[in-house]
Amino acid sequence: MNAVINLQDDRSERRTAPEGLRPETGSMSMIQALNSAMDVMLEKDPNVVIFGEDVGYFGGVFRCTEGLQQKHGEDRVFDTPIAEGGIVATAIGMGVNGLRPVVEIQFADYIYPAFDQIASELARLRYRSAGQFWSPVTIRTPCGGGIRGGQTHSQTPEALFAHVCGLKTVMPSNPYDAKGLLISAIEDDDPVIFFEPKRLYNGPFDGDPDKPAVSWDNHEKGQVPVGHYRVALGKAETVRAGNDLTILAYGTMVHVALAAAAREGIDAEVIDVRTLAPLDIDTLCESVCRTGRCVIVHEATRHCGYGAELSAQVQEHCFWNLEAPIERVTGWDTPYPHAQEWAYFPGQARVAKALRRTLDA
Amino acid sequence: MASRLHIPTAPYRPGEQPDFSTIKLPKAGELARPDELVAANECSELPFNLLRVLDDNHQATGPWDPQLPAAVLLDGLRYMLLTRLYDERMLRMQRQGKMSFYLKCTGEEAVSVAQCMAVNDGDMLFPTYRQQGLLITRGYPLLDMMCQCLSNAGDKLQGRQLPVMYSSDVHKFFSISGNLGTQFSQAVGWAMAAEYRKTNDIAVAWVGEGTSAEADFHYALTFSSVYRAPVILNVVNNQWAISTHQNVAGGDQNPFAARGIGYGIPGLRVDGNDFLATYAATRWAAQRARTGGGPTLIELYTYRAAPHSTSDDPAKYRPTDEWEHWPLGDPVERLKQHLVALDEWSETDHERMREELEDTVSTIWKEAVSLGTLNEGPHPPDAAMFEHVYKEMPSHLVEQRRQLEGRDERSN
Numbered sequence: 001m002n003a004v005i006n007l008q009d010d011r012s013e014r015r016t017a018p019e020g021l022r023p024e025t026g027s028m029s030m031i032q033a034l035n036s037a038m039d040v041m042l043e044k045d046p047n048v049v050i051f052g053e054d055v056g057y058f059g060g061v062f063r064c065t066e067g068l069q070q071k072h073g074e075d076r077v078f079d080t081p082i083a084e085g086g087i088v089a090t091a092i093g094m095g096v097n098g099l100r101p102v103v104e105i106q107f108a109d110y111i112y113p114a115f116d117q118i119a120s121e122l123a124r125l126r127y128r129s130a131g132q133f134w135s136p137v138t139i140r141t142p143c144g145g146g147i148r149g150g151q152t153h154s155q156t157p158e159a160l161f162a163h164v165c166g167l168k169t170v171m172p173s174n175p176y177d178a179k180g181l182l183i184s185a186i187e188d189d190d191p192v193i194f195f196e197p198k199r200l201y202n203g204p205f206d207g208d209p210d211k212p213a214v215s216w217d218n219h220e221k222g223q224v225p226v227g228h229y230r231v232a233l234g235k236a237e238t239v240r241a242g243n244d245l246t247i248l249a250y251g252t253m254v255h256v257a258l259a260a261a262a263r264e265g266i267d268a269e270v271i272d273v274r275t276l277a278p279l280d281i282d283t284l285c286e287s288v289c290r291t292g293r294c295v296i297v298h299e300a301t302r303h304c305g306y307g308a309e310l311s312a313q314v315q316e317h318c319f320w321n322l323e324a325p326i327e328r329v330t331g332w333d334t335p336y337p338h339a340q341e342w343a344y345f346p347g348q349a350r351v352a353k354a355l356r357r358t359l360d361a
Numbered sequence: 362m363a364s365r366l367h368i369p370t371a372p373y374r375p376g377e378q379p380d381f382s383t384i385k386l387p388k389a390g391e392l393a394r395p396d397e398l399v400a401a402n403e404c405s406e407l408p409f410n411l412l413r414v415l416d417d418n419h420q421a422t423g424p425w426d427p428q429l430p431a432a433v434l435l436d437g438l439r440y441m442l443l444t445r446l447y448d449e450r451m452l453r454m455q456r457q458g459k460m461s462f463y464l465k466c467t468g469e470e471a472v473s474v475a476q477c478m479a480v481n482d483g484d485m486l487f488p489t490y491r492q493q494g495l496l497i498t499r500g501y502p503l504l505d506m507m508c509q510c511l512s513n514a515g516d517k518l519q520g521r522q523l524p525v526m527y528s529s530d531v532h533k534f535f536s537i538s539g540n541l542g543t544q545f546s547q548a549v550g551w552a553m554a555a556e557y558r559k560t561n562d563i564a565v566a567w568v569g570e571g572t573s574a575e576a577d578f579h580y581a582l583t584f585s586s587v588y589r590a591p592v593i594l595n596v597v598n599n600q601w602a603i604s605t606h607q608n609v610a611g612g613d614q615n616p617f618a619a620r621g622i623g624y625g626i627p628g629l630r631v632d633g634n635d636f637l638a639t640y641a642a643t644r645w646a647a648q649r650a651r652t653g654g655g656p657t658l659i660e661l662y663t664y665r666a667a668p669h670s671t672s673d674d675p676a677k678y679r680p681t682d683e684w685e686h687w688p689l690g691d692p693v694e695r696l697k698q699h700l701v702a703l704d705e706w707s708e709t710d711h712e713r714m715r716e717e718l719e720d721t722v723s724t725i726w727k728e729a730v731s732l733g734t735l736n737e738g739p740h741p742p743d744a745a746m747f748e749h750v751y752k753e754m755p756s757h758l759v760e761q762r763r764q765l766e767g768r769d770e771r772s773n
Contacts, residue, residue, distance in 0.1 A: 049557065075557060081587055086546055086580030093550025096535070097485070098558060101550075113576065120540045121547070127749045129528040129536035130518045134752070165750050189752045234755065278755035 028224040029216050031201045033175035034064045034140070037182035038102060040228045042072045045100060048186060050077045052087055052104030052140075061106055062142055062201060088114040088139065092122050095135025102186055108143035108195060109155045122191045123166030138185045138192045143171070144252055144299055145331075145345055146199035146209065150338035156251065156300040156331075161193045162276040162309070168233055169276040171195040173254040174204070174221030177274060180231025188233060197251040197299075205252055206259035207347040236280040238287065242269035245293035245324075245358055248284060248310050250274060253297040253346070260351035266359060276306055284310070285317040292323035293358045297351055302330040324361035327354040369608035375676060379686040386688060389416035389635075390423025397649040401627045408618030408628030411662060414637035419698040425641040427479075431705040437478055437636055438700060441470040441693045443718050444494040447503060448667070450722045451510060455524075455671050459734045460510050462524045466491045468666030468684060471636045471692035472567075472597055474498050479643035480565055480593075485555075487535045487548035487566035490525050491597070491665075499532040503725045512740060513733030519748070520741040542568050542575035545594065549585045552592035552650075563591040563650040565643075570617050570660075571602025571610050578620075582658065586624040589655035593646040594626075596658065597633065599665035604678040621658035633661030634692040637699070663689065 028036060041048045050065060056079035059066030069077040080087050084105050091101035105111045111118075118139070126134040145154035162169040168190055172178040178196065185192035199205045203215045216222030240258060244266050249257040250273040261268035269287050273279070288294045294314050296307040307328040314326055329346045337344050373379045392412050395404045416422050448465040455463040466473065473494030477486070486495050496506060508515035510524035518528060528536035538544055548566035555562045568578060573596055585592050596617045600607050610617075618628035627649075631642045639661060646657035666684040668675045675681070700706035733739040747754060747762045754762075 081583050083580050083583060085576050086584050089543065089546030089577060089580055090550030090553060090584050093547035093552070093564070094554040094557075096547070097551045097554035099554045116540060117543060121538060121543050125536060126752070128518070128521055128526070128538070129530070130521060131749045132528050132530035133536050278757060281757070
């Protein structure tokens with residue numbers, strides 16, 4: 001038993017489009033890209049089911065599942081009671097019985113009631129049963145600040161999950177990656193925690209709250225194939241090549257880092273980590289060993305934050321090539337404040353200062 | 362000044378004389394048996410009662426009598442006795458230092474054996490660590506159970522789990538967590554998937570009464586009720602959660618089976634030491650689940666005659682002879698007496714079966730220890746710890762395995 005029924009061989013989709021025929025693409029926000037990923041997977045695999053608070057009829061508080069229930073049916077996309085632990089627990093049981101559940105935790109800030117089910121159960125089921133039982137659950141959850149959400153709607157708790165062996169932890173920074181990574185996550189036979197930076201849902205954000213919001217329409221990564229494609233888990237992406245120093249970032253901070261480097265006129269190499277666990281250390285270290293300087297940027301608090309792991313690993317692998325201390329720019333070690341949001345948020349000015357320090361060291 | 366809080370306690374403490382005459386025991390056979398698809402509100406008296414089939418003269422009586430053939434009853438007796446003898450042997454071996462830990466289910470054998478026999482082989486079991494009788498009833502090899510307890514080279518779980526945290530996908534026995542209650546709500550998900558996939562399988566889950574306070578208990582009741590999942594949710598009320606009496610879980614307020622009413626789930630409160638009543642209640646719930654009626658909450662009223670585990674000393678918190686005063690007796694003895702009363706069994710038969718099963722356990726034990734013990738090995742290889750963390754081993758684990766094996770200059 002415990003066979004996951006794959007009615008279609010998904011590997012057949014790996015074929016590349018014939019030359020001259022580019023897959024059909026469209027302009028999508030991150031919300032639309034995520035919606036498209038789930039739509040594609042519901043279509044492709046009858047074992048995919050989607051559930052969570054408000055995700056059914058209404059389509060989710062951020063609209064990520066809009067229209068999916070109407071299109072795929074109430075038994076495949078449905079609302080749940082307000083019980084995050086119950087949502088994850090039932091997903092685990094469904095996964096053991098052959099389904100491929102994709103659940104939404106409405107805000108990452110609400111994920112803690114499910115932590116026992118995620119960290120003690122979902123992450124370790126394959127291990128503790130020596131491979132007899134496993135559950136390919138994907139947990140989607142909007143994270144991050146910049147939306148005036150205060151301390152219960154702004155957290156990025158990725159470090160808590162990246163610390164748990166047996167989980168894969170992902171955070172995209174744009175619509176193209178969001179769709180491709182989510183499809184990979186759903187198809188993956190290991191559990192994946194999929195963090196969606198909600199400030200990026202409707203457009204890129206460079207950390208300046210005073211600028212008018214922009215959409216994804218004119219962004220290269222806002223052009224998204226309408227069909228099935230994957231962005232591999234466990235692979236970082238160099239989003240800007242450069243020689244002066246290396247910036248390691250993910251989620252919203254990728255855009256802030258790019259803007260900060262541009263503002264300072266620094267030829268930075270910017271790497272979007274994308275998958276925090278398992279980490280693509282080779283891509284990161286190849287860059288840092290070349291530039292000799294490294295600045296790590298994340299939104300979450302600093303102490304034991306994911307940057308600490310990045311810093312440790314970069315030091316282990318690149319020590320003899322380093323020309324300057326590794327810097328971290330992060331949220332302060334306080335709960336996420338409301339009125340003081342822009343003093344807390346590691347914006348361009350703070351990132352720029354760290355870049356300058358690292359370059360001058 | 363006395364606190365106005367109600368701080369529940371156990372009825373008897375060490376040195377006191379247990380007297381359970383206050384426990385109201387309805388007569389066997391008295392309780393009506395409603396249709397399996399009855400609404401929870403229409404059978405709301407059931408959880409406040411106690412379902413019993415075996416009467417004081419060891420006869421089966423009333424509408425809940427499952428009328429099982431003697432051969433089936435003898436199977437049940439055999440599985441229960443084997444479970445008990447297996448437990449006794451494993452305890453002795455733990456005391457001799459062959460394994461790090463053990464946990465018996467003495468006095469509760471009817472729960473796992475009767476319930477297992479009342480459901481189908483395709484039904485998925487989500488047990489706690491005190492339902493070893495399920496594996497024995499489903500024919501899981503005793504050798505594999507012993508090797509798991511010994512964490513030796515024959516351990517199918519590769520030495521990953523504390524003794525008794527068994528797992529068998531083939532026998533549809535879910536991997537035991539050790540974190541209490543988590544499997545209760547997972548079972549509901551499994552049952553929802555069974556319905557989604559249009560199979561006729563149901564899920565059966567157990568928790569102890571102490572764990573009914575955990576959120577997972579309430580997730581399970583809520584989700585199973587909301588989606589009408591085909592699942593049997595069992596609360597084994599064995600009176601004790603380590604040293605904490607069931608009163609501290611709220612058992613002195615209302616029976617645990619009555620927790621179902623608020624969720625629209627029928628509750629059955631069953632004499633868990635009565636093999637026939639336990640079988641009949643489970644059968645009823647299984648039929649309900651299989652015909653679209655959704656979940657049933659069953660409270661198995663019993664007594665944990667064993668210590669919580671080998672790490673526990675019950676003499677510190679309850680009278681050592683409390684079990685002997687337990688008014689619902691010993692499930693093995695009661696089924697035996699029933700078979701004797703039916704003229705299907707005798708004391709001699711019973712002794713013969715005991716000797717045969719003891720021999721079986723002894724023989725298999727010798728084979729198990731020949732594959733190693735925790736202290737002396739051989740164990741599963743150390744490097745096996747890196748497997749099954751993920752489906753495919755990521756590079757950092759390959760690297761760490763190399764470090765463990767001393768093949769990396771940076772090992773420490």
